[in-house]
Amino acid sequence: MYVSYNQYDWNPWLPLAEFSYNNSDHSSTKQSLFFTFYGRDPHFDSVHITEDTFAGNLSTKIQSVQKDVKRELVVSINRAKMYADRSRESPPVFNPGDMVWLSSKNIKSTRPTKKLSEIWPGPFPILKKVSTHAYNLNGSPSTQSSIFPY
Known part of the structure; x- marks a missing residue:
């Protein structure tokens, strides 16, 4: 300057x-x-x-x-x-058919208290890869969406 x-x-x-x-x-x-x-x-x-x-x-x-x-x-x-x-890392690569655990951090629980809900429900099979950081899961506990970002 x-x-x-x-x-x-x-x-x-x-x-x-x-x-x-x-x-x-x-x-x-x-x-x-x-x-x-x-x-x-x-x-x-x-x-x-x-x-x-x-x-x-x-x-x-x-x-x-x-x-x-x-x-x-x-x-x-x-x-x-x-x-x-x-501090960035490359995202892990998952393929359709892989079994993954899901974080319930952003999933609304139907139980009376979230504290006693499962923290990591699953494993769930991956149906398809939606983007580099999102996957479509089969049998996921959320009724809102079956697509979850990594």
């Missing part, structure tokens, strides 16, 4: 950094926070501003800060992904 070596002039840059952050598209929403809040992109037309004015200098600074913030967001996203991927 544009903070001096001694880091004493960071506060004048906060509004520009905030504007740039709020105007950049975010990975989860695929739109900027400004657009999410106001329903439109901000009116910022730097095409008609000449470079020899204060507005031109400000425009150049804003564009530079926006570029830097977008670059830093990409670096931050990649860093977060790197740390998240450290």
